[in-house]
Amino acid sequence: MAKPKLLIVEDDEGLCSQYRWAFPASDVLMAHARPQAVALVKRESPPVVLMDLGLPPDPDGVSEGFATLTEVLRIAPQTKIIVVTGNGERKNALRAVALGAYDFCEKPVEIEVLRTIIERGLNLHRLEEENRRLAAAPVRSPIERIITGSTAMLKICRDIEKIATTNVPVLLLGESGTGKEALAKAVHDLGPRAKQPFVAINCGAIPENLLESELFGHERGAFTGAVKQTIGKIESAHKGTLFLDEVGDLPHPLQVKLLRFLQDQIVERIGGRQKIQVDVRIVSATNANLDEKISQGVFRGDLFYRMNAFTIRIPPLRERGGDIALLASFFLNRFNQEFGRGIRGFTEQAAVALNAHDWPGNVRELENRLKRAVVMADRRMIDAADLELAPPAEEPPDLDLRSARLRAERDVLQEALIRSNHTLSVAARLLGVSRPTLYGLMEAHGLGNEAVRSGDAAAMAGETTMQND
Numbered sequence: 479m480a481k482p483k484l485l486i487v488e489d490d491e492g493l494c495s496q497y498r499w500a501f502p503a504s505d506v507l508m509a510h511a512r513p514q515a516v517a518l519v520k521r522e523s524p525p526v527v528l529m530d531l532g533l534p535p536d537p538d539g540v541s542e543g544f545a546t547l548t549e550v551l552r553i554a555p556q557t558k559i560i561v562v563t564g565n566g567e568r569k570n571a572l573r574a575v576a577l578g579a580y581d582f583c584e585k586p587v588e589i590e591v592l593r594t595i596i597e598r599g600l601n602l603h604r605l606e607e608e609n610r611r612l613a614a615a616p617v618r619s620p621i622e623r624i625i626t627g628s629t630a631m632l633k634i635c636r637d638i639e640k641i642a643t644t645n646v647p648v649l650l651l652g653e654s655g656t657g658k659e660a661l662a663k664a665v666h667d668l669g670p671r672a673k674q675p676f677v678a679i680n681c682g683a684i685p686e687n688l689l690e691s692e693l694f695g696h697e698r699g700a701f702t703g704a705v706k707q708t709i710g711k712i713e714s715a716h717k718g719t720l721f722l723d724e725v726g727d728l729p730h731p732l733q734v735k736l737l738r739f740l741q742d743q744i745v746e747r748i749g750g751r752q753k754i755q756v757d758v759r760i761v762s763a764t765n766a767n768l769d770e771k772i773s774q775g776v777f778r779g780d781l782f783y784r785m786n787a788f789t790i791r792i793p794p795l796r797e798r799g800g801d802i803a804l805l806a807s808f809f810l811n812r813f814n815q816e817f818g819r820g821i822r823g824f825t826e827q828a829a830v831a832l833n834a835h836d837w838p839g840n841v842r843e844l845e846n847r848l849k850r851a852v853v854m855a856d857r858r859m860i861d862a863a864d865l866e867l868a869p870p871a872e873e874p875p876d877l878d879l880r881s882a883r884l885r886a887e888r889d890v891l892q893e894a895l896i897r898s899n900h901t902l903s904v905a906a907r908l909l910g911v912s913r914p915t916l917y918g919l920m921e922a923h924g925l926g927n928e929a930v931r932s933g934d935a936a937a938m939a940g941e942t943t944m945q946n947d
Contacts, residue, residue: 480505481503481504481505482503482504482505482524482525482526482600483504483505483507483522483523483524483525483526484501484504484505484506484507484524484526484527484528484596485507485508485509485515485518485519485522485524485526485527485528486506486507486508486509486527486528486529487509487510487511487512487514487515487527487528487529487530487533487546488508488509488510488528488529488530488562489510489511489530489532489533489534489537490530493530493587494508494510496589497528500589500592500593501593501596503597504526504596504600507522507524510533510534511533511534511542512533512542512545512546512549515527515529515546515550516546516549516550516553519550519553519554519557520553523554524557525556525557525558525599525600525603525604525607526557526558526559526560526580526596526599526600526603527550527557527558527559527560528560528562528592528596529543529546529547529550529559529560529561529562530543530561530562531543531544531547531561531562531563531567531570531574532564533546540567540570543561543574544573544574544577547559547561547574547577547578547579548577551577551578551858555578555820555822555858556603556606556607556822556823557603558580558581558599558600558602558603559574559578559579559580560579560580560581560582560583560592560595560596560599561574561579561581561582561583562582562583562584562585562587563582563583563584563585564584564585567584568584571584575857576857578822578857578858578859580599580602581595581598581599583595598826601826602825602826602829605803605826605829606822606823606824608803609803609804609806609807609823609824621635621638621639621660621661621664621668622664622667623657623660623663623664624657624660624661624664625801625804625805625808626798626801626804627799627800627801627804628793628798628799628800628801629799630793630797630798631792631793631798631801634661634790634792635664637790638661638664638665638668638790639668641665641788642664642665642666642667642668642669643668643669643670644669645759646787646788647740647759647760647761647762647784647785647786647787647788648662648665648760648761648762648787648788648789648790649725649761649762649763649764649785649786649787649788649789649790650662650761650762650763650764650789650790650792651763651764651765651768651789651790651791651792652763652765652791652792652793652794653765653792653794653838653840654765654839654840654842655795655839655840655841655842655843656792656793656794656795656840656841657792657840657841658723658763658792659678659721659723659763661790661792662678662719662721662723662761662763663676663721665719665759665761666718666719666721666759666761669719669759671717671718671719671759674716674717674718674719675714675715675716675717675718675719676715676718676719676721677711677714677715677718677719677720677721678720678721678723679692679693679711679720679721679722679723680723680724681722681723681724681725681726681727681728682723682724682726682727683724686729686732689728689729689732690731690732690735690748691704691708691710691748692710692711693710693711693712693732693735693736694710694712694713694735694745694746694747694748695707695708695709695710695712695713695745695747695748696708696710696747696748696749696750697747697748697749697750698749699749700747700748700749700750701748701749704748704749707747708747710745710747712739712745712756712758713745713747713754713756715756715758716756716757716758717757717758718758718759719758719759719760719761720758720759720760720761721761721762721763722760722761722762722763723762723763723764724763724764724765724766725762725763725764725785726764726765726766726768726771726777727764727766728777730776730778733777733778733781734778736781737778737780737781737784740760740781740784740785741784743755743756743757743758744756760785762785762786768782794837794840795837795840795841795844796836796837802832802833802837802844803829803832803833805841805844805845806824806832806844806848807823809844809845809848809849810823810824810848810852810860813848813849813852813853814852817852817853819852819853819855820858821851821852821855821858821859821860822858822859823859823860824859824860824861825859825860825861825862827861827862827869828859828860828861828862828864828865828867830862831862831865831867831868831869832865832867834867835867847865847866847867848865850864850865850866851864851865884923887919887923888923890909891905891909891919891920891923894908894909902916902917
Protein backbone atom coordinates (compact mmCIF):
# COMPACT_ATOMS: atom_id res chain seq x y z
CA MET A 479 0.00 0.00 0.00
CA ALA A 480 1.21 3.51 -0.81
CA LYS A 481 2.33 5.59 2.13
CA PRO A 482 -0.04 8.42 3.10
CA LYS A 483 1.20 11.87 2.15
CA LEU A 484 2.28 14.25 4.91
CA LEU A 485 2.88 17.88 3.98
CA ILE A 486 5.21 19.79 6.32
CA VAL A 487 5.16 23.59 6.06
CA GLU A 488 8.26 24.84 7.88
CA ASP A 489 10.93 27.46 7.04
CA ASP A 490 13.54 26.23 9.56
CA GLU A 491 15.98 24.01 7.61
CA GLY A 492 17.17 22.29 10.80
CA LEU A 493 13.64 21.24 11.72
CA CYS A 494 12.98 20.19 8.12
CA SER A 495 15.99 17.83 8.26
CA GLN A 496 14.71 16.38 11.54
CA TYR A 497 11.20 15.92 10.16
CA ARG A 498 12.45 14.12 7.02
CA TRP A 499 13.59 11.06 9.00
CA ALA A 500 11.05 11.31 11.84
CA PHE A 501 8.03 10.02 9.87
CA PRO A 502 9.10 6.89 7.94
CA ALA A 503 5.48 5.68 7.68
CA SER A 504 4.52 8.72 5.57
CA ASP A 505 5.47 10.14 2.19
CA VAL A 506 6.86 13.47 3.42
CA LEU A 507 6.40 16.60 1.27
CA MET A 508 8.14 19.87 2.19
CA ALA A 509 7.10 23.49 1.73
CA HIS A 510 8.82 26.55 3.19
CA ALA A 511 6.19 29.23 2.49
CA ARG A 512 2.53 29.71 1.65
CA PRO A 513 2.76 29.60 -2.19
CA GLN A 514 4.59 26.24 -2.11
CA ALA A 515 2.17 24.84 0.46
CA VAL A 516 -0.91 25.86 -1.52
CA ALA A 517 0.53 24.42 -4.74
CA LEU A 518 1.33 21.09 -3.06
CA VAL A 519 -2.12 20.87 -1.48
CA LYS A 520 -3.73 21.40 -4.89
CA ARG A 521 -1.47 18.89 -6.62
CA GLU A 522 -0.93 16.16 -4.01
CA SER A 523 -4.05 16.40 -1.77
CA PRO A 524 -2.23 15.37 1.43
CA PRO A 525 -4.60 14.11 4.14
CA VAL A 526 -2.49 15.70 6.91
CA VAL A 527 -0.51 18.95 7.01
CA LEU A 528 1.99 19.83 9.75
CA MET A 529 2.34 23.62 9.76
CA ASP A 530 4.43 26.14 11.67
CA LEU A 531 2.54 29.39 12.25
CA GLY A 532 5.72 31.46 11.90
CA LEU A 533 6.23 31.58 8.13
CA PRO A 534 7.94 34.11 5.84
CA PRO A 535 7.47 36.97 5.23
CA ASP A 536 6.36 37.10 8.91
CA PRO A 537 8.59 34.44 10.56
CA ASP A 538 8.41 36.12 13.98
CA GLY A 539 4.63 36.54 13.89
CA VAL A 540 1.60 34.36 13.08
CA SER A 541 -0.22 36.34 10.38
CA GLU A 542 1.24 34.34 7.48
CA GLY A 543 0.65 31.05 9.28
CA PHE A 544 -3.03 31.85 9.82
CA ALA A 545 -3.36 33.02 6.20
CA THR A 546 -1.88 29.71 5.03
CA LEU A 547 -4.17 27.74 7.35
CA THR A 548 -7.25 29.57 6.03
CA GLU A 549 -6.30 29.10 2.37
CA VAL A 550 -5.48 25.41 2.72
CA LEU A 551 -8.83 24.75 4.44
CA ARG A 552 -10.63 26.70 1.73
CA ILE A 553 -9.00 24.54 -0.96
CA ALA A 554 -9.20 21.21 0.90
CA PRO A 555 -11.59 21.47 3.87
CA GLN A 556 -11.17 17.78 4.80
CA THR A 557 -7.41 18.17 5.38
CA LYS A 558 -6.25 17.59 8.96
CA ILE A 559 -3.95 20.51 9.82
CA ILE A 560 -1.69 20.21 12.86
CA VAL A 561 -0.17 23.56 13.84
CA VAL A 562 3.15 23.94 15.63
CA THR A 563 3.35 26.91 17.99
CA GLY A 564 6.05 28.42 20.18
CA ASN A 565 6.20 27.74 23.89
CA GLY A 566 3.67 29.91 25.73
CA GLU A 567 1.59 30.66 22.61
CA ARG A 568 -1.34 28.45 23.51
CA LYS A 569 -3.82 31.21 22.59
CA ASN A 570 -2.59 31.04 18.98
CA ALA A 571 -3.00 27.25 19.00
CA LEU A 572 -6.57 27.53 20.27
CA ARG A 573 -7.33 30.21 17.69
CA ALA A 574 -6.02 27.88 14.96
CA VAL A 575 -8.25 25.03 16.19
CA ALA A 576 -11.23 27.40 16.21
CA LEU A 577 -10.47 28.26 12.57
CA GLY A 578 -10.53 24.58 11.63
CA ALA A 579 -7.12 23.08 12.52
CA TYR A 580 -7.30 19.46 13.65
CA ASP A 581 -4.82 19.73 16.53
CA PHE A 582 -1.68 21.55 17.72
CA CYS A 583 1.74 20.76 19.18
CA GLU A 584 3.91 23.16 21.17
CA LYS A 585 7.67 23.63 20.75
CA PRO A 586 10.03 22.09 21.65
CA VAL A 587 8.44 19.32 19.62
CA GLU A 588 8.40 15.78 21.01
CA ILE A 589 8.58 13.53 17.96
CA GLU A 590 6.76 10.60 19.57
CA VAL A 591 3.86 12.85 20.59
CA LEU A 592 3.77 14.38 17.13
CA ARG A 593 3.75 10.92 15.49
CA THR A 594 0.73 9.98 17.59
CA ILE A 595 -1.15 13.16 16.63
CA ILE A 596 -0.35 12.62 12.93
CA GLU A 597 -1.43 8.95 13.04
CA ARG A 598 -4.73 9.93 14.68
CA GLY A 599 -5.26 12.59 12.01
CA LEU A 600 -4.60 10.06 9.24
CA ASN A 601 -6.98 7.55 10.82
CA LEU A 602 -9.74 10.13 11.15
CA HIS A 603 -9.22 11.28 7.55
CA ARG A 604 -9.50 7.67 6.34
CA LEU A 605 -12.69 7.14 8.35
CA GLU A 606 -14.26 10.36 7.00
CA GLU A 607 -13.26 9.46 3.43
CA GLU A 608 -14.98 6.08 3.80
CA ASN A 609 -18.09 7.74 5.23
CA ARG A 610 -18.17 10.22 2.35
CA ARG A 611 -17.71 7.42 -0.17
CA LEU A 612 -20.62 5.52 1.34
CA ALA A 613 -22.78 8.64 1.53
CA ALA A 614 -22.05 9.47 -2.12
CA ALA A 615 -22.82 5.98 -3.40
CA PRO A 616 -25.46 6.28 -6.16
CA VAL A 617 -27.70 3.54 -4.76
CA ARG A 618 -28.31 2.93 -1.05
CA SER A 619 -31.15 0.47 -1.43
CA PRO A 620 -33.88 -0.40 -3.88
CA ILE A 621 -36.22 1.93 -1.95
CA GLU A 622 -35.86 5.68 -2.32
CA ARG A 623 -36.26 6.80 1.29
CA ILE A 624 -34.26 3.96 2.86
CA ILE A 625 -30.55 4.70 3.31
CA THR A 626 -28.75 1.47 4.20
CA GLY A 627 -25.82 -0.77 3.49
CA SER A 628 -26.97 -3.43 5.96
CA THR A 629 -27.46 -6.92 4.51
CA ALA A 630 -30.60 -7.45 6.61
CA MET A 631 -32.16 -4.15 5.53
CA LEU A 632 -31.29 -4.70 1.87
CA LYS A 633 -33.07 -8.06 2.02
CA ILE A 634 -36.12 -6.32 3.51
CA CYS A 635 -36.07 -3.81 0.66
CA ARG A 636 -35.98 -6.63 -1.90
CA ASP A 637 -38.87 -8.35 -0.11
CA ILE A 638 -40.86 -5.09 -0.20
CA GLU A 639 -40.30 -4.88 -3.96
CA LYS A 640 -41.72 -8.37 -4.39
CA ILE A 641 -44.80 -8.04 -2.20
CA ALA A 642 -45.66 -4.53 -3.43
CA THR A 643 -47.08 -5.97 -6.65
CA THR A 644 -49.52 -8.19 -4.74
CA ASN A 645 -52.57 -7.23 -2.69
CA VAL A 646 -51.75 -9.15 0.52
CA PRO A 647 -51.92 -7.38 3.90
CA VAL A 648 -48.49 -6.53 5.30
CA LEU A 649 -47.51 -6.27 8.98
CA LEU A 650 -44.34 -4.30 9.83
CA LEU A 651 -42.78 -5.06 13.22
CA GLY A 652 -39.99 -2.96 14.68
CA GLU A 653 -38.95 -0.48 17.31
CA SER A 654 -40.05 3.14 17.12
CA GLY A 655 -38.00 5.13 14.63
CA THR A 656 -36.80 2.22 12.50
CA GLY A 657 -38.55 3.41 9.32
CA LYS A 658 -41.86 1.54 9.36
CA GLU A 659 -43.82 4.34 7.68
CA ALA A 660 -41.15 4.72 4.95
CA LEU A 661 -41.45 1.00 4.20
CA ALA A 662 -45.26 1.18 4.24
CA LYS A 663 -45.10 4.02 1.73
CA ALA A 664 -42.75 1.94 -0.40
CA VAL A 665 -45.27 -0.93 -0.45
CA HIS A 666 -47.76 1.58 -1.84
CA ASP A 667 -45.44 3.41 -4.25
CA LEU A 668 -43.95 0.27 -5.82
CA GLY A 669 -47.33 -1.38 -6.47
CA PRO A 670 -50.25 -0.90 -8.85
CA ARG A 671 -51.98 1.47 -6.36
CA ALA A 672 -49.19 4.06 -6.51
CA LYS A 673 -51.37 6.74 -8.17
CA GLN A 674 -54.18 6.24 -5.65
CA PRO A 675 -54.40 7.63 -2.07
CA PHE A 676 -51.97 6.59 0.67
CA VAL A 677 -53.80 7.27 3.94
CA ALA A 678 -51.99 6.93 7.29
CA ILE A 679 -53.48 6.92 10.78
CA ASN A 680 -51.71 6.47 14.12
CA CYS A 681 -53.97 4.28 16.23
CA GLY A 682 -52.13 5.19 19.41
CA ALA A 683 -52.26 8.97 18.98
CA ILE A 684 -56.05 9.42 18.72
CA PRO A 685 -58.35 9.21 21.78
CA GLU A 686 -60.41 6.02 21.86
CA ASN A 687 -63.75 7.88 21.67
CA LEU A 688 -62.67 9.57 18.42
CA LEU A 689 -60.80 6.73 16.76
CA GLU A 690 -63.86 4.88 15.44
CA SER A 691 -65.10 8.04 13.75
CA GLU A 692 -61.62 8.66 12.29
CA LEU A 693 -61.51 5.17 10.81
CA PHE A 694 -65.10 4.63 9.70
CA GLY A 695 -66.53 8.15 9.46
CA HIS A 696 -69.93 9.30 10.72
CA GLU A 697 -73.23 10.71 9.52
CA ARG A 698 -74.59 14.09 10.49
CA GLY A 699 -76.25 13.92 13.92
CA ALA A 700 -74.71 10.56 14.79
CA PHE A 701 -73.51 12.01 18.10
CA THR A 702 -73.19 15.36 19.84
CA GLY A 703 -71.00 17.61 17.72
CA ALA A 704 -71.51 15.65 14.49
CA VAL A 705 -72.76 18.63 12.51
CA LYS A 706 -71.91 17.20 9.09
CA GLN A 707 -71.19 13.94 7.34
CA THR A 708 -67.54 12.91 7.59
CA ILE A 709 -65.76 10.35 5.46
CA GLY A 710 -63.49 8.03 7.47
CA LYS A 711 -59.86 7.13 6.73
CA ILE A 712 -60.79 3.71 5.38
CA GLU A 713 -63.24 5.14 2.88
CA SER A 714 -60.76 7.89 1.94
CA ALA A 715 -58.21 5.22 1.01
CA HIS A 716 -60.54 3.61 -1.60
CA LYS A 717 -58.47 2.07 -4.42
CA GLY A 718 -55.32 2.93 -2.46
CA THR A 719 -53.52 1.91 0.73
CA LEU A 720 -54.46 2.39 4.39
CA PHE A 721 -51.51 2.46 6.79
CA LEU A 722 -52.48 1.59 10.37
CA ASP A 723 -49.53 2.70 12.49
CA GLU A 724 -49.23 1.40 16.07
CA VAL A 725 -52.07 -1.04 15.41
CA GLY A 726 -51.17 -2.80 18.65
CA ASP A 727 -52.79 0.12 20.51
CA LEU A 728 -56.16 -0.37 18.80
CA PRO A 729 -58.94 -0.64 21.43
CA HIS A 730 -60.57 -4.08 21.68
CA PRO A 731 -64.06 -3.01 20.45
CA LEU A 732 -62.53 -1.48 17.32
CA GLN A 733 -60.51 -4.64 16.70
CA VAL A 734 -63.82 -6.48 16.16
CA LYS A 735 -65.04 -3.88 13.70
CA LEU A 736 -61.71 -3.77 11.84
CA LEU A 737 -61.70 -7.58 11.56
CA ARG A 738 -65.16 -7.47 10.01
CA PHE A 739 -63.96 -4.87 7.51
CA LEU A 740 -60.89 -6.94 6.59
CA GLN A 741 -63.13 -9.92 5.90
CA ASP A 742 -65.59 -8.23 3.52
CA GLN A 743 -64.12 -4.75 2.72
CA ILE A 744 -67.40 -3.09 3.73
CA VAL A 745 -67.69 -0.07 6.04
CA GLU A 746 -70.64 1.51 7.81
CA ARG A 747 -70.33 5.07 9.04
CA ILE A 748 -71.34 5.76 12.64
CA GLY A 749 -75.04 6.59 12.67
CA GLY A 750 -75.50 5.29 9.11
CA ARG A 751 -77.21 2.23 7.70
CA GLN A 752 -75.67 2.15 4.26
CA LYS A 753 -73.05 -0.53 3.59
CA ILE A 754 -70.23 0.98 1.57
CA GLN A 755 -68.02 -1.35 -0.47
CA VAL A 756 -64.40 -0.22 -0.65
CA ASP A 757 -61.19 -1.57 -2.15
CA VAL A 758 -58.33 -0.90 0.24
CA ARG A 759 -54.96 -2.53 0.83
CA ILE A 760 -54.00 -2.68 4.51
CA VAL A 761 -50.45 -2.18 5.76
CA SER A 762 -50.11 -2.29 9.55
CA ALA A 763 -47.20 -1.53 11.86
CA THR A 764 -46.45 -1.76 15.56
CA ASN A 765 -43.56 -1.68 18.00
CA ALA A 766 -45.54 -3.82 20.45
CA ASN A 767 -45.12 -7.55 21.01
CA LEU A 768 -48.40 -8.77 19.54
CA ASP A 769 -47.82 -12.40 20.57
CA GLU A 770 -47.62 -11.24 24.17
CA LYS A 771 -50.71 -9.03 23.79
CA ILE A 772 -52.63 -12.00 22.33
CA SER A 773 -51.63 -14.24 25.23
CA GLN A 774 -52.81 -11.51 27.63
CA GLY A 775 -56.13 -11.26 25.81
CA VAL A 776 -55.48 -7.63 24.87
CA PHE A 777 -55.22 -8.23 21.11
CA ARG A 778 -57.40 -10.56 19.04
CA GLY A 779 -55.55 -13.50 17.54
CA ASP A 780 -57.92 -13.72 14.55
CA LEU A 781 -57.24 -10.06 13.69
CA PHE A 782 -53.50 -10.66 13.98
CA TYR A 783 -53.62 -13.58 11.56
CA ARG A 784 -55.80 -11.60 9.17
CA MET A 785 -53.28 -8.72 9.11
CA ASN A 786 -50.03 -10.64 8.89
CA ALA A 787 -50.28 -12.45 5.58
CA PHE A 788 -46.75 -11.14 5.16
CA THR A 789 -44.74 -10.03 8.22
CA ILE A 790 -41.54 -7.99 8.03
CA ARG A 791 -39.37 -7.59 11.11
CA ILE A 792 -37.24 -4.46 10.92
CA PRO A 793 -33.92 -4.61 12.83
CA PRO A 794 -33.05 -1.71 15.14
CA LEU A 795 -30.30 0.69 14.07
CA ARG A 796 -27.78 -0.79 16.54
CA GLU A 797 -27.97 -4.10 14.62
CA ARG A 798 -27.40 -2.64 11.17
CA GLY A 799 -23.62 -2.72 10.96
CA GLY A 800 -22.21 0.40 9.34
CA ASP A 801 -25.58 2.13 8.88
CA ILE A 802 -24.89 4.48 11.81
CA ALA A 803 -21.90 6.09 10.07
CA LEU A 804 -23.67 5.99 6.70
CA LEU A 805 -26.80 7.70 7.99
CA ALA A 806 -24.80 10.20 10.07
CA SER A 807 -22.94 11.35 6.94
CA PHE A 808 -26.19 11.46 4.96
CA PHE A 809 -27.93 13.64 7.57
CA LEU A 810 -24.85 15.85 7.95
CA ASN A 811 -24.82 16.60 4.22
CA ARG A 812 -28.57 17.14 4.16
CA PHE A 813 -28.66 19.55 7.11
CA ASN A 814 -25.54 21.38 5.90
CA GLN A 815 -27.48 22.23 2.74
CA GLU A 816 -30.74 22.90 4.55
CA PHE A 817 -29.26 25.30 7.11
CA GLY A 818 -26.40 26.73 5.04
CA ARG A 819 -23.70 25.34 7.34
CA GLY A 820 -20.21 24.17 6.41
CA ILE A 821 -19.63 21.41 8.96
CA ARG A 822 -16.86 19.21 7.53
CA GLY A 823 -17.35 16.00 9.47
CA PHE A 824 -16.98 14.32 12.84
CA THR A 825 -14.15 14.34 15.34
CA GLU A 826 -12.68 10.98 16.26
CA GLN A 827 -14.46 11.10 19.64
CA ALA A 828 -17.78 11.82 17.91
CA ALA A 829 -17.32 8.91 15.50
CA VAL A 830 -16.59 6.53 18.38
CA ALA A 831 -19.51 7.91 20.45
CA LEU A 832 -21.90 7.43 17.51
CA ASN A 833 -21.01 3.76 17.24
CA ALA A 834 -21.01 3.23 21.02
CA HIS A 835 -24.50 4.71 21.57
CA ASP A 836 -27.39 2.22 21.81
CA TRP A 837 -29.84 4.36 19.74
CA PRO A 838 -33.10 3.55 21.53
CA GLY A 839 -34.87 6.00 19.18
CA ASN A 840 -33.19 4.46 16.13
CA VAL A 841 -33.00 6.45 12.86
CA ARG A 842 -35.36 9.15 14.12
CA GLU A 843 -33.12 9.80 17.13
CA LEU A 844 -30.01 9.92 14.93
CA GLU A 845 -31.68 12.37 12.56
CA ASN A 846 -32.74 14.68 15.40
CA ARG A 847 -29.31 14.60 17.06
CA LEU A 848 -27.61 15.46 13.75
CA LYS A 849 -30.06 18.28 13.04
CA ARG A 850 -29.40 19.84 16.45
CA ALA A 851 -25.63 19.34 16.14
CA VAL A 852 -25.41 20.96 12.69
CA VAL A 853 -27.39 23.98 13.90
CA MET A 854 -25.57 24.40 17.22
CA ALA A 855 -21.96 23.37 16.46
CA ASP A 856 -19.46 26.20 16.99
CA ARG A 857 -16.61 24.56 15.10
CA ARG A 858 -16.06 22.98 11.71
CA MET A 859 -16.18 19.46 13.15
CA ILE A 860 -19.02 17.90 15.14
CA ASP A 861 -17.88 16.63 18.54
CA ALA A 862 -19.56 14.15 20.89
CA ALA A 863 -20.79 17.08 23.00
CA ASP A 864 -22.57 18.60 19.97
CA LEU A 865 -24.46 15.31 19.61
CA GLU A 866 -25.19 15.31 23.35
CA LEU A 867 -23.49 11.92 23.57
CA ALA A 868 -21.04 10.90 26.26
CA PRO A 869 -17.42 10.83 25.01
CA PRO A 870 -15.88 7.34 24.83
CA ALA A 871 -14.60 6.13 28.18
CA GLU A 872 -11.49 4.69 26.57
CA GLU A 873 -9.24 5.79 23.76
CA PRO A 874 -10.46 4.33 20.44
CA PRO A 875 -8.29 1.51 19.08
CA ASP A 876 -5.63 2.40 16.54
CA LEU A 877 -7.01 1.72 13.04
CA ASP A 878 -3.54 1.09 11.56
CA LEU A 879 -3.58 -2.38 9.96
CA ARG A 880 -0.20 -3.36 11.42
CA SER A 881 -1.35 -2.42 14.91
CA ALA A 882 -4.63 -4.29 14.38
CA ARG A 883 -2.74 -7.44 13.32
CA LEU A 884 -0.49 -7.20 16.38
CA ARG A 885 -3.52 -6.82 18.67
CA ALA A 886 -5.17 -9.86 17.06
CA GLU A 887 -1.95 -11.89 17.32
CA ARG A 888 -1.57 -11.05 21.02
CA ASP A 889 -5.23 -11.98 21.67
CA VAL A 890 -4.75 -15.38 19.97
CA LEU A 891 -1.55 -16.02 21.92
CA GLN A 892 -3.28 -15.24 25.20
CA GLU A 893 -6.23 -17.46 24.31
CA ALA A 894 -3.89 -20.36 23.46
CA LEU A 895 -2.03 -19.93 26.75
CA ILE A 896 -5.29 -19.89 28.70
CA ARG A 897 -6.60 -23.01 26.95
CA SER A 898 -3.32 -24.85 27.52
CA ASN A 899 -3.17 -23.76 31.16
CA HIS A 900 0.09 -22.00 30.23
CA THR A 901 1.73 -25.24 29.11
CA LEU A 902 3.86 -24.02 26.20
CA SER A 903 4.16 -27.34 24.39
CA VAL A 904 0.35 -27.58 24.28
CA ALA A 905 -0.03 -23.88 23.34
CA ALA A 906 2.44 -24.30 20.46
CA ARG A 907 0.46 -27.31 19.22
CA LEU A 908 -2.80 -25.33 19.37
CA LEU A 909 -1.26 -22.48 17.38
CA GLY A 910 0.39 -24.77 14.83
CA VAL A 911 3.90 -23.38 15.43
CA SER A 912 7.14 -24.70 16.90
CA ARG A 913 8.03 -23.95 20.50
CA PRO A 914 10.97 -21.70 19.56
CA THR A 915 8.58 -19.70 17.35
CA LEU A 916 6.13 -19.46 20.23
CA TYR A 917 8.90 -18.23 22.56
CA GLY A 918 9.79 -15.53 20.06
CA LEU A 919 6.16 -14.41 19.74
CA MET A 920 5.71 -14.33 23.50
CA GLU A 921 8.84 -12.25 23.93
CA ALA A 922 7.72 -9.84 21.20
CA HIS A 923 4.38 -9.33 22.93
CA GLY A 924 5.80 -9.19 26.46
CA LEU A 925 4.08 -12.40 27.54
CA GLY A 926 7.15 -14.42 28.55
CA ASN A 927 7.25 -13.89 32.29
CA GLU A 928 3.51 -14.14 32.87
CA ALA A 929 3.00 -17.16 30.64
CA VAL A 930 5.73 -19.68 31.38
CA ARG A 931 4.97 -22.51 33.74
CA SER A 932 7.84 -23.90 35.78
CA GLY A 933 7.64 -27.15 33.87
CA ASP A 934 8.35 -25.34 30.60
CA ALA A 935 11.08 -23.03 31.83
CA ALA A 936 13.82 -25.64 31.62
CA ALA A 937 12.63 -26.75 28.20
CA MET A 938 12.70 -23.16 27.00
CA ALA A 939 16.25 -22.74 28.26
CA GLY A 940 17.31 -26.02 26.66
CA GLU A 941 15.81 -25.19 23.28
CA THR A 942 17.35 -21.72 23.38
CA THR A 943 20.76 -23.32 24.04
CA MET A 944 20.27 -25.67 21.09
CA GLN A 945 19.38 -22.73 18.85
CA ASN A 946 22.53 -20.89 19.95
CA ASP A 947 24.65 -23.98 19.30
